[in-house]
Amino acid sequence: MSLAYYKRYRMVFDLQQAALLQPVLPADYVWTPWERGQEDRHALVKFHSFRDEIDSEVFECLGDYRGCYQLMKDIALQPGFLPEATWLITVPNPPGSAGYEDCGTIQGVTVSETTGCIQNVGVAPRHRGLGMGRALVQRCLIGFQSAGMKRATLEVTATNVAAVEMYRSVGFQVTRTMFRQIDLECGVLT
Numbered sequence: 001m002s003l004a005y006y007k008r009y010r011m012v013f014d015l016q017q018a019a020l021l022q023p024v025l026p027a028d029y030v031w032t033p034w035e036r037g038q039e040d041r042h043a044l045v046k047f048h049s050f051r052d053e054i055d056s057e058v059f060e061c062l063g064d065y066r067g068c069y070q071l072m073k074d075i076a077l078q079p080g081f082l083p084e085a086t087w088l089i090t091v092p093n094p095p096g097s098a099g100y101e102d103c104g105t106i107q108g109v110t111v112s113e114t115t116g117c118i119q120n121v122g123v124a125p126r127h128r129g130l131g132m133g134r135a136l137v138q139r140c141l142i143g144f145q146s147a148g149m150k151r152a153t154l155e156v157t158a159t160n161v162a163a164v165e166m167y168r169s170v171g172f173q174v175t176r177t178m179f180r181q182i183d184l185e186c187g188v189l190t
Helices: 039-050 065-076 132-146 161-170
Strands: 002-014 029-033 087-091 100-110 115-123 151-157 173-183
Touching: 002 161, 029 115, 039 065, 039 087, 039 100, 039 115, 065 100, 087 132, 100 132, 115 132, 132 151, 132 161, 151 161
Parallel strands: 115 151
Antiparallel strands: 002 151, 002 173, 029 087, 087 100, 100 115
């Protein structure tokens, strides 16, 4: 049996001490609020965001569109799913397209009366470097705060240094280090 271990951080943000401002997107990008039936749009962004990243090794479903779609359906069906903390970033009428292109996604779920949990912050590769990951996180935090949450949590793979640093710069602090074990022969998380 061949095993791999992935170091993950649990990070926490104190919503009671934060004065959050509405994030601003780059020109030509717009916010798309959650609507039931959008699972496929979120799933497609997840797939494009994670398929070639370390997280698709840690969580196999992120490397497959069908896995991303099932994950998105499961998130949206959770009792604590919070629509006001769930967003897409969209480019209306991008060059070479007659419609729109979704390029960023985030979901929020309440895990207790006081805590919200950020799920799968994803920005498609060709839209990275424009501050959209940060904007998604800030928009989600505003959703948690408006729902009365006192703190927000997330988990991130430690080797995803850019994400860890972005979360720290927003105000998240590492509160726990965990290790996930993957059986490389069958891709099973243990």
